[in-house]
Amino acid sequence: MSFKLRCLAVSIALLVTPAMGAENSPMPDPALVAKGLQLFNDTSVSGGGSVSCATCHFSTGHTNNKTYVGLEVVADGDANGRSTPTLWGAGERSVYGWAGTAPTLEESIRGIIVNRMKGAEPSKENLAALAAYVRSLPYPKNWQLNDDGTPSPIATEAVKRGFDLFIGDGGCGTCHVLPSLDKSSRDDIGTGGKFKVPSLRAVASTAPYFHDGRTASLRDAVKLMWGVYAKKMDTGLVPTDAQIDDLVAYLSAL
Structure with missing residues (x-):
């Protein structure tokens, strides 16, 4: 060695x-x-x-x-x-x-x-x-989050708002289940077939995104997935730039 x-x-x-x-x-x-x-x-x-x-x-x-x-x-x-x-x-x-x-x-x-x-x-x-x-390889911890992925009391307001969107209107928590932020099943999100839902831990440093690396930025990945969920659930919701900012802030803390 x-x-x-x-x-x-x-x-x-x-x-x-x-x-x-x-x-x-x-x-x-x-x-x-x-x-x-x-x-x-x-x-x-x-x-x-x-x-x-x-x-x-x-x-x-x-x-x-x-x-x-x-x-x-x-x-x-x-x-x-x-x-x-x-x-x-x-x-x-x-x-x-x-x-x-x-x-x-x-x-x-x-x-x-x-x-x-x-x-x-x-x-x-x-x-x-x-x-x-x-x-033996742990996820890096972030002072803004509890170990289960929920915001700590001292988290920034952007991270807290992002988490609320994550489990709410954004629909992210439907598939990226706390605390591992993944799911055992495979889903088809229109990227060429069914693939495993990946964990979102440390996601800010794992670009490019999706199975084939089609999306270079986390922000673009969030936009794509918001659209997938909105279409699937027929919510008709279109995120504002501020909402995307908040979701990215939460994901960047994971």
């Missing part, structure tokens, strides 16, 4: 905490997490030894903000593309993958290694270590 990875492993051993909403989850084994970190950065898990998990997610598990077809970077909005999600808080997902076909984190990791990275079948031990590392 390189010096840099050893330092990261020490930090994990000292700072590992359950993801938000997982206060009753068992603490991960620091040694298993450290092994998972090493494997996460190991290109030998892929076919040909050309890429590692960190190629798309960095050593921190966050997204590299790129859209892929297989292992090839493509233009955002490519109909066949899949936007790289963050792994922060991934231990709290309902199901995994844009297709929503992996019911557990372990199955999702195994599928990425074997099907996308064209690597060998991972051992049970290595899979457990990788899953332990990913589960």
Whole structure:
């Protein structure tokens, strides 16, 4: 293990905490997490030894903000593309993958290694270590929000108004359910098929948006989804610029 990875492993051993909403989850084994970190950065898990998990997610598990077809970077909005999600808080997902076909984190990791990275079948031990590392990655906390995603008493008025819109007229909370801000089912929002409802935790730093990265800004993503909900529920509501500002303020705090 390189010096840099050893330092990261020490930090994990000292700072590992359950993801938000997982206060009753068992603490991960620091040694298993450290092994998972090493494997996460190991290109030998892929076919040909050309890429590692960190190629798309960095050593921190966050997204590299790129859209892929297989292992090839493509233009955002490519109909066949899949936007790289963050792994922060991934231990709290309902199901995994844009297709929503992996019911557990372990199955999702195994599928990425074997099907996308064209690597060998991972051992049970290595899979457990990788899953332990990913589960150790919490969402960053924000002083304006409680752990369940609701505004704290000291949140700005814009964040509070945005939350009210999120669970009210905007309809966002219908699919992005607190506290994980995702849902296990797949929905068709007119972007080319049914896809898993992604978590909105850390959403402000996960552009581009939607499964194919078609929307560059969070503001445009909010506008698109408001229109989808308004059409589906036949509300006839058109958001003002101020309402979009408030929704973006709330989402940016997640």
